[in-house]
Each structure stands twice: as C-alpha cells, then as structure tokens.
C-alpha cells in the first residue's frame with residue numbers, strides 16, 4: 077500500500093500545488109470563509125463524501141466530510157481554513173508574486189499557511205476515497221473555520237461532534253528555522269501556548285472639553301490600565317505574554333472620551349500559567365475601572381488550552397514512521413511544543429474526554445518569513461509529505477485486514 081500511495085501522490089503533485097495556490101488567491105477571515113467553503117464543497121462532492129454543515133449557531137462556513145465504511149474506528153482529520161487581515165507583500169522576491177498567485181483581496185492574506193492545510197485536507201480526501209473499498213470504520217474530515225483568534229473549534233467541541241472520534245489528528249506547517257531539532261518530516265507536539273482573547277470596554281461620560289466637571293473621560297483610566305497590564309508580564313521568567321493589540325477611544329478633540337475599546341490577548345506556556353495571568357488581567361481591568369469611576373465590560377472572545385497529544389498515539393505515530401523505506405520520516409522528539417496557540421486543543425480535549433486518542437503534528441518547511449508576516453510563504457514540497465502522512469496514518473487505522 078505504501079508504494080501505491082507514493083505513486084498516486086506523485087501523479088497528483090501538480091494538482092496539490094494548484095489547489096494550494098487557488099486557495100491562496102482568495103483568503104477569507106474568520107467566519108467569512110464563504111467562497112472557501114464553496115470551493116471545498118465543489119471539490120469533495122464528486123468524491124462521494126457526505127457533506128455536513130457544522131453545528132455552530134448562526135455560522136455557515138466550514139464543513140464536515142464523512143465517509144462511512146461500516147463498523148470500525150472513527151478517525152477525524154481536522155484542517156483550518158481561514159486567512160488573516162494582512163496586506164500581502166508585493167515584493168518581486170515573494171513567490172506568490174513571481175508565480176502569480178498573490179491574494180486577490182486587498183487587506184486579506186493566507187499568512188498562516190491555512191491555504192496549504194486546505195489543499196492537504198482535500199488531497200488526503202481524494203486519495204483515501206480511491207481506497208474506500210479497502211477501509212472499515214468512518215473517516216471524517218473537518219474543515220474548520222475561524223481558527224485565528226481561537227474561536228471556531230470551541231463551539232464545535234461543545235456541540236458533541238467529536239464525541240465518537242477514536243483517533244484525532246490535526247497539524248500545522250511551521251517554519252523549519254524555529255524547530256532546528258527536527259530531523260524528520262514531522263513532529264508530534266507536546267504542548268503549545270495556551271491563550272485567552274479578551275474584548276474590553278471602558279465607559280465614562282461625554283462632555284464639552286471646556287467643562288470637564290460635567291463628564292468623565294476614560295483616558296486617564298486607559299493610560300493607567302496599559303502600564304499596569306504590561307507590568308504583569310515584566311518578569312520574563314513568568315512564561316507568560318500579554319498584548320494589547322488594538323485600542324480605540326474618543327470621538328473628537330473637544331469632547332471628553334466616553335468609550336474605549338481594547339482587544340487584549342494573554343498567552344501562557346501552559347494552560348495553568350495562562351489561566352493565572354488571565355485572572356490577574358481581569359482583576360486589573362476591574363480594579364482600575366473602579367479606581368477611575370469607570371464602567372468596565374469584559375468579554376472572552378476566544379481561547380485555547382495547551383495542546384496535549386496522547387501518549388499512545390504519539391508513540392504509535394513515531395513507530396509507524398520510523399520505517400526508513402517510507403517517503404516520510406518522524407522526528408521522534410520527547411517534548412517539542414508548538415510556539416503558538418491552536419484552538420484544535422478544544423477538539424482534542426473533547427476527543428480525549430470520551431476515551432479517544434489525539435495528536436497534533438508540526439510539519440517543518442523552509443519558509444520565507446515567520447507565520448503572520450506579509451511575505452510569508454512556504455516550500456510547497458511540505459504539502460506532499462503531509463498528505464502522505466495523513467493518508468498512511470488513516471489507512472493504518474482504517475484498513476480492513478480481513479479482506
């Protein structure tokens with residue numbers, strides 16, 4: 077089977093790259109992946125999958141492709157599909173410029189490589205559909221919206237959609253320069269940064285700036301809050317990070333500002349450190365508001381715990397890909413954490429809480445920049461490697477050896 081798979085992949089290599097580039101051209105941000113979802117649907121429809129809408133209230137993007145091959149294990153592969161609000165580089169040294177597949181939407185870009193993830197997911201679906209008669213069990217491929225900001229996975233996990241999954245896999249293409257310890261084509265992760273995203277508002281009272289006694293400006297409180305928040309992570313050994321990403325306040329020079337809105341995020345090396353800092357941040361926001369007699373509102377806009385691959389699946393994947401005759405090799409590392417946050421962690425926790433196994437993979441690739449930069453792109457050779465990984469693993473768990 078492994079030789080057939082490698083052969084089939086070779087035949088589909090150009091199609092895989094074309095797919096990646098077609099998604100790179102039309103990046104859509106979280107919950108707006110309408111065209112992306114249609115393209116995914118159009119590709120999967122002739123392959124015989126049952127396509128299901130995701131059980132997320134008021135949202136229609138993303139989908140679950142299901143191939144029911146009778147009794148047996150349920151395996152779920154998850155691929156994220158959203159782009160970012162970034163203006164893509166026009167540099168002539170940027171591959172999407174020279175190869176003419178730059179983003180066609182101003183201010184939107186696939187700068188996290190999710191265009192590659194979609195292409196990997198679709199090609200995996202295609203190759204596995206060609207082997208359907210050899211499978212038993214159920215193959216589910218989840219195309220998840222709104223990973224950026226860690227918003228999409230949680231409602232899917234809470235809907236119970238993952239509860240029947242026995243084996244769950246998700247992964248990310250990453251800059252190889254950030255994982256110099258990787259000797260093979262993928263790493264099974266052990267950890268990631270946990271994160272909480274907060275939307276914060278301070279409310280005061282507007283008045284003519286010539287009569288400040290008639291109102292209450294939010295500005296002194298906001299100024300104080302910013303310095304207090306950043307002081308919380310001054311100790312670099314705390315393994316926590318805080319960022320006030322946006323701040324907008326006020327309407328005019330001669331009016332006391334009555335509203336300030338801030339987008340804040342917290343990250344921690346593990347879930348406990350993240351939760352601790354989140355509590356301190358919330359307390360600081362509330363205490364500062366009280367001190368300046370302002371109203372405060374805090375909303376959790378997104379979150380992700382730290383990724384934890386299960387021991388059995390980690391060992392099984394490392395064992396499976398230690399066969400030197402395979403075109404994909406593991407980097408059997410003890411503990412490499414993803415140096416970012418990932419809301420797949422919610423799906424993994426749901427799978428694990430029902431007795432399933434879950435793993436998160438990193439696929440190191442040579443890249444032109446780091447994730448979320450306007451000149452980010454990756455060496456497309458990683459796509460073939462990742463498709464092989466997913467297909468070989470799915471076949472390992474689903475292949476009907478009784479035949």
Ligand SMILES: [Zn+2]
Pocket residue numbers: 188224447448
């Ligand atoms: Zn990202």
Ligand SMILES: [Zn+2]
Pocket residue numbers: 188189190223248
């Ligand atoms: Zn990403």
